[in-house]
Amino acid sequence: MEVVIVADARSGGELIAEAMAQLLRRKPDALLGVATGSTPLPVYEALAARVRAGTVDTARARIAQLDEYVGLPAEHPESYRSVLRREVLEPLGVKMEAFLGPDGTADDVQAACEAYDRALAAAGGVDLQLLGIGTDGHIGFNEPCSSLRSRTRIKTLTEQTRVDNARFFDGDVEQVPHHVITQGIGTILEARHVVLLATGEGKADAVAASVEGPVAAVCPASALQLHPHATVVVDEAAASKLKLAEYFRHTYAHKPRWQGI
Numbered sequence: 001m002e003v004v005i006v007a008d009a010r011s012g013g014e015l016i017a018e019a020m021a022q023l024l025r026r027k028p029d030a031l032l033g034v035a036t037g038s039t040p041l042p043v044y045e046a047l048a049a050r051v052r053a054g055t056v057d058t059a060r061a062r063i064a065q066l067d068e069y070v071g072l073p074a075e076h077p078e079s080y081r082s083v084l085r086r087e088v089l090e091p092l093g094v095k096m097e098a099f100l101g102p103d104g105t106a107d108d109v110q111a112a113c114e115a116y117d118r119a120l121a122a123a124g125g126v127d128l129q130l131l132g133i134g135t136d137g138h139i140g141f142n143e144p145c146s147s148l149r150s151r152t153r154i155k156t157l158t159e160q161t162r163v164d165n166a167r168f169f170d171g172d173v174e175q176v177p178h179h180v181i182t183q184g185i186g187t188i189l190e191a192r193h194v195v196l197l198a199t200g201e202g203k204a205d206a207v208a209a210s211v212e213g214p215v216a217a218v219c220p221a222s223a224l225q226l227h228p229h230a231t232v233v234v235d236e237a238a239a240s241k242l243k244l245a246e247y248f249r250h251t252y253a254h255k256p257r258w259q260g261i
């Protein structure tokens with residue numbers, strides 16, 4: 001696992017967008033796994049700026065969804081499908097035909113989850129999966145004690161996550177669904193490169209537990225320690241509880257630049 005400490009969210013966005021751009025230059029039909037939440041927005045903005053500047057071509061890029069609310073119609077403005085269309089696909093100029101996501105309104109939710117795992121595999125697997133992190137260490141919607149080998153499935157949100165996400169539902173926690181579909185931790189770990197971005201002091205405890213704590217289901221993001229190519233990009237505030245911060249700074253500062261992240 002590589003930890004990169006950046007000055008601020010904007011620099012983190014630039015760093016990860018450049019990694020995505022390099023991937024797309026190498027593999028124009030790369031499958032990018034994307035996350036919702038406010039943290040990844042600087043990544044999408046920086047990548048969209050490259051598309052507008054003509055330094056990266058997304059004509060053949062494909063986008064895969066990480067998680068979804070159960071029961072929200074696809075056209076609901078806060079369904080993650082709508083959010084991703086608005087914040088990722090449209091700015092990047094990627095068409096819905098190149099989008100993969102689970103059906104949050106399926107009658108048979110379990111079948112929809114299994115179908116999504118099959119669709120990801122049939123698409124050749126995710127090349128780069130971008131993740132945020134919940135204050136409790138969740139990735140996707142894999143709440144604490146999710147199996148470290150879990151597949152895409154239905155989960156019940158903790159109250160804390162519903163409260164955290166109420167800001168997208170007029171601040172009204174009652175509107176936040178209780179159930180979600182999320183790629184499992186095992187599914188996420190199949191991506192060729194996993195990149196987690198965390199910014200702000202509120203994520204400092206979760207980052208420290210994930211990076212320097214034991215691999216434990218109680219902190220789902222700690223599963224990234226098992227991935228052969230995992231990058232954790234954190235701003236100064238999110239890095240503030242890392243005991244090995246100086247070591248991470250030193251190793252990244254002396255890394256051959258051609259290696260990228």
Ligand SMILES: N[C@@H]1[C@@H](O)[C@H](O)[C@@H](COP(=O)(O)O)O[C@@H]1O
Nearest residue numbers: 035037038039132133134140141
């Ligand atoms: N399912 C999403 C996660 O994928 C995201 O990482 C998390 C943190 O969101 P934010 O980046 O806004 O703090 O929110 C939700 O729970």
